Structure formats: C-alpha cells, structure tokens
Amino acid sequence: MKTKEMQQVMANRKKTIAEVEQELYEVRQRQTINKPKNIPNPVKHPDPKKHQQISFVKSGVRIAACLLGFAGMYEIGFLGLFLAELIGVYEELV
Numbered sequence: 001m002k003t004k005e006m007q008q009v010m011a012n013r014k015k016t017i018a019e020v021e022q023e024l025y026e027v028r029q030r031q032t033i034n035k036p037k038n039i040p041n042p043v044k045h046p047d048p049k050k051h052q053q054i055s056f057v058k059s060g061v062r063i064a065a066c067l068l069g070f071a072g073m074y075e076i077g078f079l080g081l082f083l084a085e086l087i088g089v090y091e092e093l094v
Contacts, residue, residue, distance in 0.1 A: 050094050058087040 065080025 046094055051091060054087060054091040054094060058084050058091060061087060 061080055061084040065077045069077030
C-alpha cells in the first residue's frame, strides 16, 4: 500500500474506534430492560445453617446405627438407618 492510502485507512479506523468509544460512553442512548415490579411467587431459599444442623444429626444417627449393627443389635441398627433416611428427607425439605 502507498503511504497516503495507509494514512486514509488508519484515519478511517481511528474514526471507527472513536465512534465506538463514543457509543460506549453515551449513557443516555443506552436502553434499559424493564424489570417486573411485582414478582408473584418469590423463590424461597433454604436455610443453610438449619440444613447443616440436620445433616449433622443425620450423620450421628447413621454412625450410631452402624455401631449398634457392629455390636450385634441388627434390628436397632436397621431402625437407626431407617430413621436416618427419614431425617434425610426432612433435611431436603428445609
């Protein structure tokens, strides 16, 4: 390319970059998305502290049930594991 052509291309490129920068900094021309004012059913997030506490109780019941099973008390151990599963269901509902 010739020098004059190169200068013309660079001038056009600078102009384009300047236009883009101007568009980016023109706050008044930006469009905003209208957010809904009234959300009918807000999402309920679970309580992490309560979930953790119930999880610890569930783990304790499982450990106790396993120890009872090792001690030969199979019926009580199975009931403990069943109870731990019920606690797990409740844990997911919290």
